[in-house]
Amino acid sequence: MPNIVNAIYNIRQFDELARQDSLIHRLHPLAKLLATLGYTVVLVSYDKYATIALLPFLFFPVFMAAAGRIPAGPLLKRLLYIEPMIICVGLLNPLFDRGTTSILGQTMSSGWLIFISIVIKGSLAVTSALLLMATTGMDGIALSLRKLKVPKIFVLQLMLTYRYISVLLEEAARAIQAYSLRAFNPKSLKREVWGPMLGQILLRTVDRAQRVYDAMCLRGFIGEYHTGKNPSPGFADYLFVAGWGTFIAASRAVNLPLWLGNILAGAVK
Amino acid sequence: MHMADALISPAVGGAMWAATAGVAAYSIKKVQDGLDQKKIPLMGVMGAFIFAAQMINFSIPGTGSSGHLGGGLILAILLGPYAGFLTMASILTIQALFFADGGLLALGSNIFNLGFFTCFLAYPLIYKKIVGKEYSAKRSMIASMVTAVVGLQMGAFGVVLETVFSGKTELPFNAFVLMMQPIHLAIGIVEGLITAAVVSFVWKARPEILEKAALNQALGSLSIKKVMIGLAVMAVFTGAVLSWFASSHPDGLEWSMFKTSGREELETTDPTHEKLAALQEKTAFLPDYGFKASGNEVQTEEQSENWPAVSGGTTVSGLVGGLMTLLLAAFMGFVINMRNKTGKKA
Amino acid sequence: MSHHITEAKDLFYEYPDGHQAVNGISFRIHHGESVGVIGGNGAGKSTLLMLLMGILVPSQGEVVIGEVKLNKDTLSMIRQRLGMVFQNPDDQLFMTTVFDDVAFGPRSLKLDEAQVEQRVNSALEQVGIKHLKDRAPFKLSAGEKRAAAIATVLSMTPDILILDEPTSSLDPRSRRRLMNILKGFEHTKIITSHDLDMVLELCQRVMVIKDGLIISDGQTKDILTNKKLMEEAGLELPLSLQNCPACGKTK
Numbered sequence: 001m002p003n004i005v006n007a008i009y010n011i012r013q014f015d016e017l018a019r020q021d022s023l024i025h026r027l028h029p030l031a032k033l034l035a036t037l038g039y040t041v042v043l044v045s046y047d048k049y050a051t052i053a054l055l056p057f058l059f060f061p062v063f064m065a066a067a068g069r070i071p072a073g074p075l076l077k078r079l080l081y082i083e084p085m086i087i088c089v090g091l092l093n094p095l096f097d098r099g100t101t102s103i104l105g106q107t108m109s110s111g112w113l114i115f116i117s118i119v120i121k122g123s124l125a126v127t128s129a130l131l132l133m134a135t136t137g138m139d140g141i142a143l144s145l146r147k148l149k150v151p152k153i154f155v156l157q158l159m160l161t162y163r164y165i166s167v168l169l170e171e172a173a174r175a176i177q178a179y180s181l182r183a184f185n186p187k188s189l190k191r192e193v194w195g196p197m198l199g200q201i202l203l204r205t206v207d208r209a210q211r212v213y214d215a216m217c218l219r220g221f222i223g224e225y226h227t228g229k230n231p232s233p234g235f236a237d238y239l240f241v242a243g244w245g246t247f248i249a250a251s252r253a254v255n256l257p258l259w260l261g262n263i264l265a266g267a268v269k
Numbered sequence: 270m271h272m273a274d275a276l277i278s279p280a281v282g283g284a285m286w287a288a289t290a291g292v293a294a295y296s297i298k299k300v301q302d303g304l305d306q307k308k309i310p311l312m313g314v315m316g317a318f319i320f321a322a323q324m325i326n327f328s329i330p331g332t333g334s335s336g337h338l339g340g341g342l343i344l345a346i347l348l349g350p351y352a353g354f355l356t357m358a359s360i361l362t363i364q365a366l367f368f369a370d371g372g373l374l375a376l377g378s379n380i381f382n383l384g385f386f387t388c389f390l391a392y393p394l395i396y397k398k399i400v401g402k403e404y405s406a407k408r409s410m411i412a413s414m415v416t417a418v419v420g421l422q423m424g425a426f427g428v429v430l431e432t433v434f435s436g437k438t439e440l441p442f443n444a445f446v447l448m449m450q451p452i453h454l455a456i457g458i459v460e461g462l463i464t465a466a467v468v469s470f471v472w473k474a475r476p477e478i479l480e481k482a483a484l485n486q487a488l489g490s491l492s493i494k495k496v497m498i499g500l501a502v503m504a505v506f507t508g509a510v511l512s513w514f515a516s517s518h519p520d521g522l523e524w525s526m527f528k529t530s531g532r533e534e535l536e537t538t539d540p541t542h543e544k545l546a547a548l549q550e551k552t553a554f555l556p557d558y559g560f561k562a563s564g565n566e567v568q569t570e571e572q573s574e575n576w577p578a579v580s581g582g583t584t585v586s587g588l589v590g591g592l593m594t595l596l597l598a599a600f601m602g603f604v605i606n607m608r609n610k611t612g613k614k615a
Numbered sequence: 616m617s618h619h620i621t622e623a624k625d626l627f628y629e630y631p632d633g634h635q636a637v638n639g640i641s642f643r644i645h646h647g648e649s650v651g652v653i654g655g656n657g658a659g660k661s662t663l664l665m666l667l668m669g670i671l672v673p674s675q676g677e678v679v680i681g682e683v684k685l686n687k688d689t690l691s692m693i694r695q696r697l698g699m700v701f702q703n704p705d706d707q708l709f710m711t712t713v714f715d716d717v718a719f720g721p722r723s724l725k726l727d728e729a730q731v732e733q734r735v736n737s738a739l740e741q742v743g744i745k746h747l748k749d750r751a752p753f754k755l756s757a758g759e760k761r762a763a764a765i766a767t768v769l770s771m772t773p774d775i776l777i778l779d780e781p782t783s784s785l786d787p788r789s790r791r792r793l794m795n796i797l798k799g800f801e802h803t804k805i806i807t808s809h810d811l812d813m814v815l816e817l818c819q820r821v822m823v824i825k826d827g828l829i830i831s832d833g834q835t836k837d838i839l840t841n842k843k844l845m846e847e848a849g850l851e852l853p854l855s856l857q858n859c860p861a862c863g864k865t866k
Binding site for chain 2: 003004007010011014022036037040041042043044045052055056058059062063065066067069078079082085086092093096111114118119121122123125126129130132133138141151153154156157158159160161162163164165167168169171172176187188189190191194195196197198199200201202203205206208209210212213216221222223255256257258259260261262264265
């Protein structure tokens with residue numbers, strides 16, 4: 001089951017990237033979360049025909065990746081995995097939107113504009129979300145959630161899920177492997193074993209939860225989760241959010257590429 | 270059945286986030302009031318279990334294809350609606366962050382579609398009613414099937430509504446519903462079968478786990494009043510919702526998409542434009558979002574914001590400027606990279 | 616030093632399914648003693664440890680730690696004195712970084728962050744993994760995980776260490792390192808294990824458990840060399856005391 005192996009690999013890779021050190025990694029997680037969220041909201045606020053106006057939104061992910069020293073490889077791989085879905089959804093539009101528009105004297109279906117718009121929006125949103133993870137990590141996300149006053153109990157539960165995902169994935173992979181070695185069609189699970197296979201893992205999970213709970217109690221857990229340092233955002237973080245906020249707002253207000261093009265066209269004349 | 274950032278409008282995303290946050294806050298309060306601290310690690314580890322279980326392929330008898338588990342119903346059965354919903358929220362959050370499933374803005378919708386309907390409507394109103402107090406394999410099987418199907422039907426309809434209300438799509442409501450609901454019927458049956466298989470196994474091996482789960486819920490058993498509150502929250506979201514959508518897993522959503530597109534391709538081979546127009550008018554849920562009669566005017570109006578006056582001249586400017594923007598972005602990345610490297614050497 | 620005495624008085628425990636796991640166990644362990652608890656699978660070793668820690672409540676009998684009876688009111692106080700290292704470190708390392716994990720206990724005690732940090736660093740130093748403090752638990756080797764699990768307990772500054780199968784699933788070198796670390800501790804140690812050579816090396820005293828009862832309690836040297844007793848308990852002589860298969864030398 002390549003799914004499980006991929007998932008393990010993917011999570012480990014991003015966890016590792018997030019533990020690097022860079023200008024971006026050192027920023028406060030909340031600053032990165034807010035910037036990325038704001039970026040996404042403004043990005044998707046464009047209407048369905050927006051294409052070239054979206055291009056300035058490329059600056060943010062490029063900056064995050066370059067300054068955060070995140071290699072393009074893992075991002076592109078993940079993006080390529082998602083892209084077919086975005087494309088397939090986008091492709092419906094030329095079929096349903098049969099209006100036309102003219103570009104350089106050529107008549108073009110406006111459905112294709114929607115298609116391009118969706119591909120751009122999708123790719124940018126996905127990339128920036130992945131970059132947030134790759135530069136912040138789950139601990140950073142937890143910290144920003146706490147700063148956003150999300151109840152600690154939920155944060156603790158989220159972190160526990162994250163912590164045990166790799167353990168459970170490995171456990172499931174072992175069970176599947178044992179099954180595959182003795183099955184005719186090792187690619188998927190026969191109906192007779194659905195219950196026993198998943199059920200066994202589930203029972204072990206419940207027992208594990210009990211032991212984890214014991215371990216927590218032995219170290220003084222009484223339903224409250226005490227976190228350590230809660231660093232507050234500093235000057236660089238405000239600068240980061242304000243800077244990108246301004247840039248994104250400016251891009252939304254003015255069609256930068258068109259403006260640039262007009263200046264250039266004027267200069268040529 | 271994931272919504273995606275590319276296709277959701279800020280209004281829809283925001284409304285769904287608000288609805289999800291409301292339900293989550295209420296659930297957290299309920300879980301904390303339950304005074305069962307043991308549940309916290311159980312929720313955490315169960316979330317990891319469902320995450321792993323979702324990666325397993327289950328071969329569907331007689332079809333040669335394989336299906337997947339969503340897990341919402343299992344969580345509701347083993348943890349109760351509140352803890353089940355929160356656990357689902359954790360799973361989807363991690364998927365959104367690590368796998369870019371859906372995205373940040375669409376996460377609220379995804380948690381709502383996959384968590385709320387199953388945990389707060391289908392589970393208490395169907396599953397618990399059918400199973401009753403005495404467990405029997407047959408009743409559990411029927412309950413799991415019906416509950417999973419209904420929960421997923423509601424979730425799928427949520428996706429359709431979010432899509433259509435958003436108005437960013439040209440996908441007609443009727444065609445979309447006609448594809449989404451049957452596909453999710455199949456997905457729901459698979460979900461029900463897997464859930465029933467797991468529950469019956471657990472019942473035979475360790476009945477106390479299910480008994481305990483049922484006991485722990487005593488505090489949190491849903492009253493009709495609470496369901497009404499839930500429905501009111503839902504109404505808030507439906508009222509506010511507008512958007513495009515997408516999915517990141519080869520599941521029912523793409524299926525619907527492929528099927529819809531396939532059908533439409535057949536239609537478009539029909540040479541007469543009117544026929545198509547007539548069909549689309551028939552299938553249009555909201556006339557505005559349906560078909561645009563060769564709408565240059567409509568379009569220019571809609572585009573004016575980002576693409577003012579679609580004429581040859583501005584298009585050239587736009588393309589040149591776009592290219593410049595791309596080059597600038599690439600240049601920025603290049604410069605930062607160079608500085609990184611020299612920084613390392615120094 | 617009476618306050619460090621660990622005492623079990625006629626303990627009984629029955630699981631909900633009716634299995635009688637502990638059938639009247641009594642012992643007294645003095646400060647600084649290192650005691651091995653051995654016995655076949657299902658003998659009741661783990662149940663006994665859980666009774667000591669107050670994870671399970673005995674159906675009869677009592678646990679006394681330094682003249683304080685273990686009950687609901689004294690539980691949290693006693694748990695600060697006793698530190699238990701689980702058999703599977705994955706169950707014990709439930710946070711996402713080694714540091715946060717080791718800090719979980721001190722933070723639950725509501726120490727201020729400077730104190731927490733100092734305790735964490737000292738605990739990590741004692742087990743020699745200070746360099747791993749920002750790692751995720753899933754990035755650790757089995758030996759490192761075990762060391763980290765021990766550190767999570769040490770940061771609570773316990774007087775008594777309880778270790779459940781500390782050397783299981785470790786490669787020989789990690790096992791040796793762990794044993795050296797344990798040897799360096801002055802805590803009272805209660806160790807369950809099937810690794811009889813480790814028990815032989817680390818513990819002066821051994822209790823042999825069978826069917827929920829102590830069938831022998833005494834000097835390690837006397838018990839581990841008693842072939843008849845060992846076989847009765849479902850065990851065998853430590854490898855280091857067996858005849859050498861390579862050279863045929865008998866012991």
